[in-house]
Amino acid sequence: MTEPFCEIERVYLYTRFERFWHWAQALLVMFLLLTGFEIHGSYDLFGFKLATELHNYTAWTWLILYIFILFWQATTEQWKQYVPTTKKLLAVAWYYMHGIFKREPHPVPKSARVKHNPLQRLTYLGIAIVLIPVQMASGILYFYYNSLPEWGMSIPLSYISFVHTACAYALLIFLVVHVYMTSTGHSITAHFKAMCTGWEEVPANGEEQGAA
Amino acid sequence: MKKALSAVLVLVLAGMAAVAMATPAGDNGEATKMPPAELQFGRVHSENHTADHSKFPELQGEFTSGPEVTRACLQCHTEAAKQLQETIHWTWLCPAAEPEAHLGKAGWVVNNFCINIASNEPRCTSCHAGYGWRDKNFDFTQQDHVDCLVCHEQTGTYKKFPTMAGNVVSEPKQFGGKTWMPPDWNKVAQSVGLPTRRNCGTCHFFGGGGEGVKHGDLDASLFKPDEQLDVHMAVAGENFSCTRCHETEKHRIAGRCYKSTPLTDRRSLVDFDQIKRITCYACHTETPHEDGHKANDHVDKVACQTCHIPAFAREHSTKMRWDWSTAGRKDESGKPFSRAKNGRPAYHTKKGDFVWASNVQPEYFWFNGQLTYTTLVDKIDPSSSVLMNKPHGDYNDPHARIYPFKVHRGKQPYDAGNNTFVVPHLYPSGKDDPTAYWKHYEWGPAIQTAMDYLGLPYSGKMGFVETEYLFQTTHMVAPKEKALACTECHVRGDGRLANLAGFYMPGRDRSGILDFLGWAGVIAAFIGVLIHGAVRFATRRR
Numbered sequence: 049m050t051e052p053f054c055e056i057e058r059v060y061l062y063t064r065f066e067r068f069w070h071w072a073q074a075l076l077v078m079f080l081l082l083t084g085f086e087i088h089g090s091y092d093l094f095g096f097k098l099a100t101e102l103h104n105y106t107a108w109t110w111l112i113l114y115i116f117i118l119f120w121q122a123t124t125e126q127w128k129q130y131v132p133t134t135k136k137l138l139a140v141a142w143y144y145m146h147g148i149f150k151r152e153p154h155p156v157p158k159s160a161r162v163k164h165n166p167l168q169r170l171t172y173l174g175i176a177i178v179l180i181p182v183q184m185a186s187g188i189l190y191f192y193y194n195s196l197p198e199w200g201m202s203i204p205l206s207y208i209s210f211v212h213t214a215c216a217y218a219l220l221i222f223l224v225v226h227v228y229m230t231s232t233g234h235s236i237t238a239h240f241k242a243m244c245t246g247w248e249e250v251p252a253n254g255e256e257q258g259a260a
Numbered sequence: 261m262k263k264a265l266s267a268v269l270v271l272v273l274a275g276m277a278a279v280a281m282a283t284p285a286g287d288n289g290e291a292t293k294m295p296p297a298e299l300q301f302g303r304v305h306s307e308n309h310t311a312d313h314s315k316f317p318e319l320q321g322e323f324t325s326g327p328e329v330t331r332a333c334l335q336c337h338t339e340a341a342k343q344l345q346e347t348i349h350w351t352w353l354c355p356a357a358e359p360e361a362h363l364g365k366a367g368w369v370v371n372n373f374c375i376n377i378a379s380n381e382p383r384c385t386s387c388h389a390g391y392g393w394r395d396k397n398f399d400f401t402q403q404d405h406v407d408c409l410v411c412h413e414q415t416g417t418y419k420k421f422p423t424m425a426g427n428v429v430s431e432p433k434q435f436g437g438k439t440w441m442p443p444d445w446n447k448v449a450q451s452v453g454l455p456t457r458r459n460c461g462t463c464h465f466f467g468g469g470g471e472g473v474k475h476g477d478l479d480a481s482l483f484k485p486d487e488q489l490d491v492h493m494a495v496a497g498e499n500f501s502c503t504r505c506h507e508t509e510k511h512r513i514a515g516r517c518y519k520s521t522p523l524t525d526r527r528s529l530v531d532f533d534q535i536k537r538i539t540c541y542a543c544h545t546e547t548p549h550e551d552g553h554k555a556n557d558h559v560d561k562v563a564c565q566t567c568h569i570p571a572f573a574r575e576h577s578t579k580m581r582w583d584w585s586t587a588g589r590k591d592e593s594g595k596p597f598s599r600a601k602n603g604r605p606a607y608h609t610k611k612g613d614f615v616w617a618s619n620v621q622p623e624y625f626w627f628n629g630q631l632t633y634t635t636l637v638d639k640i641d642p643s644s645s646v647l648m649n650k651p652h653g654d655y656n657d658p659h660a661r662i663y664p665f666k667v668h669r670g671k672q673p674y675d676a677g678n679n680t681f682v683v684p685h686l687y688p689s690g691k692d693d694p695t696a697y698w699k700h701y702e703w704g705p706a707i708q709t710a711m712d713y714l715g716l717p718y719s720g721k722m723g724f725v726e727t728e729y730l731f732q733t734t735h736m737v738a739p740k741e742k743a744l745a746c747t748e749c750h751v752r753g754d755g756r757l758a759n760l761a762g763f764y765m766p767g768r769d770r771s772g773i774l775d776f777l778g779w780a781g782v783i784a785a786f787i788g789v790l791i792h793g794a795v796r797f798a799t800r801r802r
Contacts (some may be wrong), residue, residue: 089767092729096746096767100554144792149799194557206764209770217778223783228789232796 061248062162065124069117070243076110077219084216107187114180125149129163130173139164146169148232175222183215267749294496297415300484301456302493314450319762323445326428327392327404330448334403341403343511349389350399352377354518361635363518368635368714372582372648372670372727373468376636379713382425383687384746387463394425397712409443411459412452418443419462423687457483457493460502470605473579476572476620476666486571489575491737497552507536516537516629516732522652522659523629527687558733561763563627563661565734567744571619572666572733577604583671584726588701594702610686612671622664622733624757628653631730636716639679645669645726655763662760664733671726673703676718 062070083103086093094102121127139155144167147155164172189196189208196203225257230239234251241246295303313319318332334341344350344705353364362368365384370376377384385393390405392398407426407654409418421429421440429440432627461483487494492504507514514536528545529535535542544564549555555567572578589609591597604616630652640646653660675682684706688696692711697706703722711718749757750767757765 075597088770089750092747096750100746116518149795151801154459194560204764205766206769206771208765209769210774213771214774214778217774217781220778221781224782224785225789228793231793 056249056251058247059158059160059250060246061158061160062243062246063124063244065120067243069113069120072113073110073117075108076113079106080110080219081216081223084213088213088216092230104191107184107191111184114184115125130169130176132170132173135165135166138169140167142163144232150169153251158248171222175219179215179218179222183219186212186215263610267283274444275556285345293497294549299499300495301458301461303499303504304454304456304501304509305504306454309453313452316450319449321446323449324430326407326409329449330404330406330408330697331453332389335409338513340408341406344389345400345403346407347512348528349511349513350406352388356517356521357519361519363633363635364626365480368637368681369518369633369635370648370681371468372668372729373474373579373674374686374749375672375681376710378683379685379689379710380687382689383423383469385426386420386422386424387466388426390603391426408452409448409711410462412446413459414453414456415444415448416458417441418448437539452703454501456501457501464502470579472576472616474668475731475735476578476622477569477731477733479573479576479578481575481686482735486577487739488742489736491739493735497666505537507538518631520629520631522657524659551658554689559661560658561655561661563663565732565737566622566624566662566664568733568737568740569664569733570738570744570748571621572664572736573618573620574738575618577602577616578620579604579614579616579668580617580620580666581613581669582611583613584673585612586673587697588703609701621756623667624662624760625651626653626655626657626660626760627651627663627665627732628657628660634681636681636683636714638681640674640681640725642674642676642679642723642725645728648727648729651730662757666733668729668731668733669727670729671724673707673722675707675717675719676719676723677721678717681712681725682707682718683710683723685713712777 072137080103082174083099083106085091087096087103088101093099112210136155143152143155154165156162158165186208189201190212192199193205193208202217230243231237233239233242234249238249293301293535314337318335321327321328321332323332324328331342339446346355348355348364351364352366353359353362355689365377368376370548374384376381377758381393381395381398389407389410390398391407392405407420408419419428420426421433421442422435426784428443430442432442433440461478461480464475464479465471466479467478472479481489482493484495485493487497492498492500505514515538523539525535526541526546527535528541529537529543530545535545541548541559541564543771546559547556548559548564554598558567586607587610589597598608599606602616603613606616607613628651631649632652633649634640634646651665652665666699671683673684674680684697684703685695686706688699695702695705697703700706704720707722708718708720744756747755747767749755752770754767755768757768
């Protein structure tokens with residue numbers, strides 16, 4: 049599968065905890081979507097009662113994991129990987145719309161210093177600081193709906209549910225695209241393997257030094 | 261021989277194992293012990309009796325009538341008649357309403373069964389705790405008109421005759437194929453005690469003129485219910501008498517009536533020891549389920565009865581529809597006739613068509629404890645079904661909960677000129693009664709007679725109107741394993757609460773636009789990546 053026109057270099061990108069939180073979060077989110085849409089009434093799988101209970105336990109688990117993820121990002125300086133940039137943003141977008149079909153090299157190859165291209169930075173940052181917090185906050189409001197008056201709040205359940213469901217759709221759309229995007233490495237499974245082993249295989253065609 | 265023996269042994273052992281397995285788990289110990297015979301109709305709230313009425317000299321006399329017994333009772337229980345006479349059991353009028361409102365059976369309230377008692381008293385007042393309420397001239401102040409025995413006698417032999425204005429017979433008399441016997445007065449008088457399910461059920465299980473007619477959750481199956489029918493009243497279980505919950509002080513029996521105000525006091529006996537046990541939460545508190553159980557979060561909007569009474573009329577059927585408009589038909593020989601189905605009357609010339617049903621799923625409404633009754637002087641809109649007693653409350657009412665109801669539907673006469681309900685004179689006052697419907701089968705004169713009797717107008721033009729009458733369903737609480745599953749309500753489409761609007765319920769409700777946009781987005785993403793992948797595949801290096 050190796051591309052003949054370039055050398056492959058192995059770079060250790062994802063540490064053990066990073067891989068753990070990624071996959072744990074992936075499983076939790078998928079299970080939340082599965083149980084959530086059952087509660088929403090989209091299908092019958094576990095039964096409403098069990099689906100609700102599983103959804104709640106899974107949600108609390110995710111919240112705890114998410115706190116650990118944020119702590120890890122903060123203490124390992126990995127948060128810097130999510131600092132948004134517009135530099136080469138359009139180039140990356142154009143690459144996925146055009147260059148990828150011509151097997152042009154990626155404008156921003158992965159490196160230990162730059163794990164995410166500008167498009168990923170924007171997407172992940174948006175998910176991490178907007179989508180997930182909003183989803184968790186609306187979930188907490190949903191869970192504690194009966195206590196809202198005691199907390200001095202009065203929000204109709206339909207609003208809370210609307211936001212929570214809308215975010216769920218957004219996460220599901222992200223999931224579809226995200227899973228597909230793992231196939232865009234130098235081989236179909238390269239990115240997937242990297243997230244399992246930590247070692248990313250990056251085409252070493254001399255461009256990465258220039259990428260920032 | 262040995263083989264045969266071991267075969268027998270194996271069979272015996274297998275039989276024992278089968279018996280052991282057939283015995284339900286937890287079906288042992290105190291709870292299943294049958295109570296002694298005298299308690300088969302319910303354990304009353306207090307068994308601290310200090311008197312044996314059979315030893316009272318006052319009760320040894322030669323009684324020949326009810327009022328004589330009552331006078332004997334009143335010699336010791338000096339305030340009893342006065343107390344009773346202030347209650348709705350005596351007046352059949354809501355004590356909370358102004359007299360001008362005529363709110364009650366004895367007033368201007370109508371239902372879609374026998375409609376109203378006016379001019380029909382002797383039949384209806386067989387369920388009055390009194391003697392001789394024959395017509396509107398009955399003296400409600402006379403103390404010995406009170407019938408102590410019907411509520412307090414414990415022999416089960418004291419029966420008021422169905423058409424004698426609350427009186428008992430003095431010699432054997434037939435009605436409906438059964439014979440009513442005069443009571444052994446001394447025996448019944450000396451048997452008195454606190455009321456049991458048999459005392460209350462004598463009238464309340466037979467409301468509307470027959471067993472199971474009116475309330476879907478009160479019928480003769482509750483005389484000796486098992487645990488499946490009612491967890492509180494089960495003979496082999498808690499064996500509640502009615503007054504365990506309908507606590508009584510000075511003959512005032514706790515419960516709702518026509519002009520009840522919204523139920524606002526949510527305290528339980530845990531909060532205050534003087535709380536009446538009339539509500540579920542009085543004993544069970546407002547957090548009756550285990551800690552963290554979602555149902556504890558439901559109590560602010562859903563009544564206990566909604567989940568815990570999955571169906572009413574679970575053993576005996578109950579009347580669901582009464583169509584007066586078909587009354588009056590005769591058979592080929594021109595005589596009144598009747599027809600039965602499944603042991604219940606289906607048609608009678610006197611009354612029209614009936615529909616009965618068992619194991620009925622209730623209908624659900626927001627209800628804060630208050631009902632507004634359409635009385636004889638209120639205008640109705642006959643173009644659609646008229647709700648005769650409207651429950652108050654909605655989602656935004658903090659005192660309202662979703663409650664289960666039996667809805668009895670009917671088609672009954674009304675004044676098509678004045679758009680009001682009317683009362684027909686049904687029960688003949690004697691052989692020469694000129695207008696009674698049950699004698700002449702003519703609506704016009706029958707209605708005119710009853711309305712004149714009431715002093716209310718009648719235009720002379722009658723029609724039939726569809727009506728609905730609600731009964732709050734609160735008895736026949738099922739074992740907790742039989743409580744409703746979430747998806748009875750939290751489901752799209754035809755869930756039990758499909759008709760209740762004004763609030764968002766997970767599983768039932770959704771935003772159609774959001775769902776459309778959401779799935780459109782998911783599908784678009786999916787198609788997008790498929791196309792992208794396909795193009796990558798098509799342009800791959802060969």
